[in-house]
Amino acid sequence: MNEFIELRNHVYANESNYMYPHRFLDDYITKSKKIDFEERLVVNQIQKIKQLGRKNKLDEKELGELFSFLGVHSYTDRFIVDTVLKLSNDELKPIIEKITTDFLSQRQYSSQQLYHVLDVCMECDVDLLSDEDILFMLQKYKRDVELISNLLGYMDSFKRQGFKDTIYELVTVDYPDNLKIQMINLLGNLDSMETVDQSFVRENVINEKNKVFYDSYIRALASDSEFEKQGISIMQSMFYGDFEDSGKGNNGGLAVLLKSLGEEISKDSSVSHVFTITITQELTKPFISSYGDDHVFIRLPIYLDPSVSDPFIKRELFIKRFIGNFLKQAKIKPDVFHIRFLDNASRAVAHLAKELTKKLVFTLTPDPHRNMFDGSGQLKELGFNELIEKLNKIKIGDELIDTSDGIVGIGNAAVKKELEMYFPQLTDGKINRRMKMIGEGIQLDQSSDIEGVESYSARFAEFNKAHKEFFERPVILNVGRLSVLKGQIELLKAWSKSKLSETHNLLLIGGDLERPNKEEKRVIDFFEDYVKKHPQFKDRFIHKGAMSNLDIRLLEENIMKRDFDYPHIYLCSSVKEEFGIAILEAMSMEFLTLGPIKGGVKSYMSNGENGFLIDTSNWETIAKETENHLYDSKMNKEEFKRIQAAGQKTVSENFSINKISTEFVSFYLAVKGEENNEV
Incomplete structure (x- = not known):
């Protein structure tokens, strides 16, 4: 029995697909641990929002009730605005204008509430802010980047003139580059890009990092070319x-x-x-x-x-x-x-x-x-x-x-x-x-790029020289972004704690080593700490940062030139893959390929025929099932080669990008x- 699938069938047998499945939410919470007061408040609001959403129209009291919920939770805010817009029509528009005007006149709103009220105004095409309102908001919420961005969007939507000096002043604030570009674009839209002070822009917007983007952005906006032809x-x-x-x-x-x-x-x-x-x-x-x-x-x-x-x-x-x-x-x-x-x-x-x-x-x-x-x-x-x-x-x-x-x-x-x-x-x-x-x-002929091959050959020679002994054994390869769900941590543990480390070296490729995000840093730190604690693997485990797709294909090609008693392996350690581009690429290069049993890989991979499907839930299952296929199956080198060739044939016949x-x-x-x- 699968509780989730049963609940899905129960909910959608009784409710419109447009309605938030609050019955599912109620059933889930009933079966779960207790939720606190604020969370229960959110659930109650969701139920009320969707109850109002079922109506054909709203009166002033009901619309006011929806607005009163704004600012409690980011998801209820989204559902409130969606409900208002779904029911908006010529009859409701005057009520929206009245409720919104009353709301804005009090100036007691939070930035979160104001953000979504501005959304409603723009979507319903009602320009309700006075010049004084706009100046007040720009000043009071100067440090709320999202609100300032939406307020600039409001000024752009309704072509509100008279704020040129204020916008120039905002450009000098330490805002993200893309917000500054939005400001310059607004100045251009309210007048013309030719009237924008370019010396001011060079001093306050353009820098060494964003110059290429900014120049091409302005050229694109100024271009008269049209993307039109037959088809x-x-x-x-x-x-x-x-x-x-x-x-x-x-x-x-x-x-x-x-x-x-x-x-x-x-x-x-x-x-x-x-x-x-x-x-x-x-x-x-x-x-x-x-x-x-x-x-x-x-x-x-x-x-x-x-x-x-x-x-x-x-x-x-x-x-x-x-x-x-x-x-x-x-x-x-x-x-x-x-x-x-x-x-x-x-x-x-x-x-x-x-x-x-x-x-x-x-x-x-x-x-x-x-x-x-x-x-x-x-x-x-x-x-x-x-x-x-x-x-x-x-x-x-x-x-x-x-x-x-x-x-x-x-x-x-x-x-x-x-x-x-x-x-x-x-x-x-x-x-x-x-x-x-x-x-x-995938592209099946990507390695035919002569210039890329020559360029990569030199880089690979250096890499190979620095890790000469590494490539004197079969390789287990894994390519992809660094993530807990991608399973690289579990793969490192599976390799190091099993017989796999006796026959193969491990090469992981992926991640931004120069500016890692939080999840990438977590994985990278684990790699470094793990090798420090297990120094015997120092020269037999390599993690390289993300490489271009062409470089990866050429690296795979170079690895496969070296023949050993055991096959080179591509092991996708993801908890699940919807399909797996990197898996297809490895199969096309004739790696012995192992993929997760969860997800869509099983639509093209069959155990023992063109690869192996394994349980990638944790390091124990990865290690056990990979060992079973590699050692316990008693397959010889020729039998593995038959599976590898079948994998390549699967890709060439069914998954070329042309087809x-x-x-x-x-x-x-x-x-x-x-x-x-x-x-």
């Missing part, structure tokens, strides 16, 4: 990381996939452009980069608070408006928007697509669904805030299933059956007809309604 255009979002920083921070295999997928899709004669957007905090790279024929990568300078676990929840509507304004300024008109995460940034893009009456494609994965229960199927005991965060993502997934014009599942029919367990609404015929299962893919891109183009055309294409 459909695709906008795909990737709000985690950068194409050039794969393996650093929270930037994983998705960047590798979307970069190569965008390049291939843009080559198709049916496609005009592929635009990939991300949000950048480190303004060190150009605003716009081009890859391939017509693949355009756009780094949006949107400020996000790095101190909160879910920075998108508060900034959802700002993200939607920012992207919409940029598309208008740049004269980019996507036909299809493609989103890939259950988060509020993806939800922002989904709402923008619907506002622009464009088609929406959504890649569906059961995350966090798979992490809501333990190995026995019992609901996990989660902290209250973690629980609310996960349920918000579950709610977003259900909304996006309803609103999407096309749904993509990663993998094959077996994975689709698993998705149906977590998303009972997929069994509905109308929804099912909008869904297609498509795998992920995958053709499937995506066909799906996009079908979603758009082109003839001779069906979903």
Whole structure:
């Protein structure tokens, strides 16, 4: 019995998918430990918000009650604003104006409350702030970066003139670079970029770090070029990381996939452009980069608070408006928007697509669904805030299933059956007809880059010389961003505490060694401390920081040139993988590949045929099951080579980026309604 799946089926048999599953929340809390008074207050507010949300319209008292809840919790704030906007119409608009005017006139609000009231004003197109109000807010909340950003957005939305000197003064404050760029952009929008004092900008905004970004940003805004030619255009979002920083921070295999997928899709004669957007905090790279024929990568300078676990929840509507304004300024008109995460940034893009009456494609994965229960199927005991965060993502997934014009599942029919367990609404015929299962893919000929090969050969020679003895034994390789969920800590323990360390050396690649985030630093510190405590592994365990995808492929190629009695192994230690780009790349290089049994790897990997599926829950299971396959199975060298060759064949026949891109183009055309294409 799986309690989570039973609750999902129970809730969605009785409630609209648009409604927050408060019945699930109640059932969960009933089975969990006691919650405190403030947490119970949040639950009660959620229930009241959703009760009001079921109505067709609100009266003044009910709307006032919703506004009174603002500022208690970041997630209830999101649900309150969503409910107001969902029910907003011409009849409600005067009431919204009255409640908002009364609220603002008291000046007793917190910055959190004010932030969301500004959101309501902008979304409902009601300009209620006087000049005095704006000046008061800019001064009182000068140190609240998110509120200042939203207030600047308000001034931009309603083209509020008369604040030029005030904005220039704000630019001199020690704000993040992307907020300063928003200020300069506002000055340009209120008048023209030609009137902005460039000497002032050079002195107060541009620095050695952001100069490349700023210059390219201003050029892009001033350009009259239009991204138009025959064919459909695709906008795909990737709000985690950068194409050039794969393996650093929270930037994983998705960047590798979307970069190569965008390049291939843009080559198709049916496609005009592929635009990939991300949000950048480190303004060190150009605003716009081009890859391939017509693949355009756009780094949006949107400020996000790095101190909160879910920075998108508060900034959802700002993200939607920012992207919409940029598309208008740049004269980019996507036909299809493609989103890939259950988060509020993806939800922002989904709402923008619907506002622009464009088609929406959504890649569906059961995350966090798979992490809501333990190995026995019992609901996990989660902290209250973690629980609310996960349920918000579950709610977003259900909304996006309803609103999407096309749904993509990663993998094959077996994975689709698993998705149906977590998303009972997929069994509905109308929804099912909008869904297609498509795998992920890789570039199979990437190592053919002659200049890259020559450059890397020199670097590898140095690396090999410094670690000459390391490569005189078979290697266990693991590539990816550093994270507890990626299991590198467990892999190091599994290798060092088992027979694996007697036959193989361990090479881990990933992470930002120069500026690690908190989670990366935690993993790096563990590595360093572990080697200090176990000095016998000092020369047999290597951790290298993130490398470019080409460098990784060339490194794998060099490793595989060395033949031993035992095979070189690629071991993905993630607790689960939705698919696994790094796994496919290792299989294509003929590593003996081991992947997690949880997730989508089982859609293309079969035990003993083209690789091995193992339980990656902890170091003990990793060590035990890897030992079983490598030693206890009594397989000889030739049998391992047969499995390795089969793995390579699996990738070459099924997961080349060329094949995958053709499937995506066909799906996009079908979603758009082109003839001779069906979903």
